Amino acid sequence: MYSVFPRRHFLALTSAAAASVALPTLLHAAAPEPKVEDNVAWYDVQEWGVEGKGWDDAIRYYDRLPGRAEKKVRGAVWSLSRHSAGMLTRFETDAPAIHVRYKLLSNSLDMPHMPATGVSGVDLYARNEQGEDRWLAVSRPAAQEVNAVLVNDIDPRPNGQPRLYTLYLPLYNGVDKLEIGVPKGSKFAAVAPRDEKPIVFYGTSIMHGACASRPGMSISGIVGRRMNRPVINLGFSGNGRLEAEVGEFLTELDPAVYVIDCLPNVDGPVVAEKTEPLVMQLRKAHPDTPILLVEDRTYTYAPFKKSARARHEGSRKAFRQAFENLQAAGVKDLYYLPGDGLLGDDGEAATDGSHPSDLGMVRYADAYVPALEEILNKK
Structure with a gap:
């Protein structure tokens, strides 16, 4: 199944999707001794x-990657993985x-x-x-x-x-x-932590949580609440670069859906080089798990800067081409979310023109939740 999701279509579905969420019975853990x-x-x-938390073999309990990753991913990714985002x-x-x-x-x-x-x-x-x-x-x-x-x-x-x-x-x-x-x-x-399959996000500083005023206002936090589902946040500030080394660890997880939201950290040539190999790496390990490819948000200052518009045009063109190539190769359960409307169209939803404010985080979730609901409802 191949789908391109227009954002405004999904905005209209947000309330209905939220209303349909059923609350499962809580599973209590063994009583801790105070x-x-x-x-x-x-x-x-x-x-x-x-x-x-996707792995049980972390060096520190609240690390996001296992200890094995320290010698496999770049140092910047490893350092950022010590943050407890998500x-x-x-x-x-x-x-x-x-x-x-x-x-x-x-x-x-x-x-x-x-x-x-x-x-x-x-x-x-x-x-x-x-x-x-x-x-x-x-x-x-x-x-x-x-x-x-x-x-x-x-x-x-x-x-x-x-x-x-x-x-x-x-x-x-x-x-x-x-x-x-x-x-x-x-x-x-x-x-006890829920044992439902999580939504796994791989992304940049935006997914990591910049610039939410508090942790519950991150994209992953809002999406998790609205969908009443576990999430794993593998956003790495400045370092969501579609890397095979990170992909290796992504394949060890068993998610309900993979979300790849890395375009803010990679330009057109890197997108063209790395998107298809990463998707194929995930698909080889998980033949039936949906994969959602998400474009970059539009800089809120883009109307005034040709260089910003050119950056979006180059990365999105390469990303869309990779998506079409993967479709042509027969990759199934692949989806695509355009980025033009992720922050809205009024220029008011970013802290610095790039990173969402709380308003921007809500708008991201407004785009994400209906798309993810539709994907998961097809499974």
Whole structure:
């Protein structure tokens, strides 16, 4: 099946797609043993795990690639893989307050165009009575070690039962240790990572999370919530380059769909050289797994810069040609999402002309979710 998805067609389907999502029964993990300090019961997240982690043989628990990758991928990719982008953990509690303490890998807490809340913060969502995950609180890291009351004065549920929470990990920093605390005596249940096949994203700084104000506002975070499905975020800032070395590790995963969103980091000649080999590498390992190829977003300053327009024209022409070549070669379950509308058409959705703001992240998700829903509904 070969499809090219026009963005505006899918925007019209977003609400219906979201409304059709069914909420599966939660699978609770074995009850973790808390460590009680100053009347706060602390639970180590590593005891029940995170989603968004594709391998069990990482050097550090919250790394995104296995230790074996260190000597196979370029150094920049390896370094960026230590960031916890896309990871989340879930738990239930009836606690009126939620504490968090964690140690970050780096003391570089923010970037000039991205706040510490997005780079190094943890982001808490709570499930409401309608079954929707809604934002509740975000940490505001001011040092490499964070110990804070994330939120207090939480209303109890009408039925008195524990509430489901989702905590998103930092986008552009790594985590050495993460604990969640609740007042002593509160109910607490760890929710095991879902075993559904994930959506696997391979991309650039945009997929990595730049420049979301907080982790839950990344593309992968929004898509995961809207589709109620696990995601694995393999966005590598400045280094989503369609590389076979990364592809080797992608083939080790068993996703519901692969998403290749690397065009912002590669020009036309590189696209022409590397797109087809990467797709064939994935297809050889996974003959029936859908693959979605995604064009680059349009720079919001492109109307004023010929060089920007030329960059888009060159990379997209090569990408579309690769897609058509793969079609002609009989590659099945291959899909294509144009990039012109990913940030909208008003020029207001990027922080620096390139990286999405929160508005831009929402618009990306508006394009992604209906396309992915249609792909997965065909399987």
